[in-house]
Amino acid sequence: MAAIRFDKVQKYFGRGDKRMHALSNINLEIEDREFLAIVGPSGCGKTTCLRLVAGFDAASEGSVSVAGKPVMKPGPDRAVVFQQFALFPWKTVRGNIDLGLRNKAIGFEEREKRIADVLKLMNLETYADAFPHQLSGGMQQRVAIARAYVLDPEVLLMDEPFGALDAQTRVVMQEELVRLARVQPRTVLFITHAVEEAVYLADRIAVMTRRPGRIKELVDVKSVRDAEKWNRFERIEDVMDLDSFVHLRTGIWRSLREEKNG
């Protein structure tokens, strides 16, 4: 059973004359523990796809299901990491991470343990009692990822999570996410503008067309990554130099460029 499934999904915004066709016949299955990235031109409906899975919006036609159950409303089985972090400024790092656990009515000791674990996992131990505004952007996004990870969600939804970070921090976070995917694999739906980021992180990449967004192409990265043993490199720049990486990246670039121009 697929972890996430889009079945003949159509999405319209507005009504009457102002009705706008945002997504056209999206069919997509994301496997359990698969990392799928969506790339596509601006305004093609990437965020809309993610919001349907999160339960923030509903499909106009067709259905979206997670672990076999149709999505009805937002819930902690589908944790979201937002581009602008969306941390609660009046809560400490610990308080932010704790909210979802408390909502699940998990006991105090179990919560403490899970918070400690996730803080360690994200290298945030020393910041447990800091407030978000006291942290750098990269740190804040770590907290947001920790807040999502700690819930042990069915799927992780990330909408350009590193889009608001500077280039250096971005690279650190990308490497971090790869490390995380190795120690604690999760089903991830990841949205990005950056093709390199998608190729570096994803098992599979869905390329979308211009509006109304359709899935134009599905690119298998995992088989190449495994065959070419990208995992032997720790650093992103070493992976990016590989011919197999460049080849995939260029192919997706071309595909996207057709969309932008044509």
Add this chain to the structure above:
Amino acid sequence: MDRRLSHSETIGLGALGLMSLIGLWAAISGFGLVPDQFLPTPIAVIGRFIDLFREPFAGFTLQQHLSSSLMRYLYGLLLAAVIGIPLGLAMGWFRTLDDVVTPIFEGLRFIAPIAWVPFAALWFGTGIGGPIMIIFAGAFPPCLINAYRGARFVEPRLIEAARMLGTGHRRMLMEILLPASLPSVMAGVRVAAGLGWQSLVGAELIVASAGVGFMMVQAQASVQTPTVMAGMIAIGITGLLIDVALRQGEGLLRHRLGAD
């Protein structure tokens, strides 16, 4: 404004304005341009103001009148905040509640607090109940409106984040909407405190058997103009102190929330 004034310049100019007003007042009353009952001299008023702390008037000293006023005021303001803030937040969250309450509220809120006096006296008496209701009528709308607006304009991202974390209604109100709208709520409470204080004095002119407003009515009946003016000064200073205290509180709170 043409240019920024420094802090001390602002204070200096303010003091200058106040001094000129008092100077004008002293000149008009001191040179006998108007009879004493119309406008006593500043010296007479200040003297009276000080005396009132020792000599009871209309049964009580000024500080006793003040504390009786403040007591009512605090009850009324507290009641307005305790009902208005949660109701406003809930209206910002539950659509149906908003649809039910808004027409009632909009229908009633333009009735000046003082216009409730007859009903307040009739329903709650002239003891503690009536005046409290009038203060409530003044203080309630800003509490409710600011909490409502605060809740409605919380960053959608934060609400979505809370929803995806599985946050229920109660926690959403207490832990997300309330803290997120705290600056707006605090501003509302400050406005409410001002309006409530104004309404209180109005209320005491009519209902009450102690209080600064009551003292002023009694003084006016016996043409003791300096006492009336001393009461006005007491009201002004107290109102100012309340406002300053709340501003300080608001500043501290903003600081704690990391808003600036």
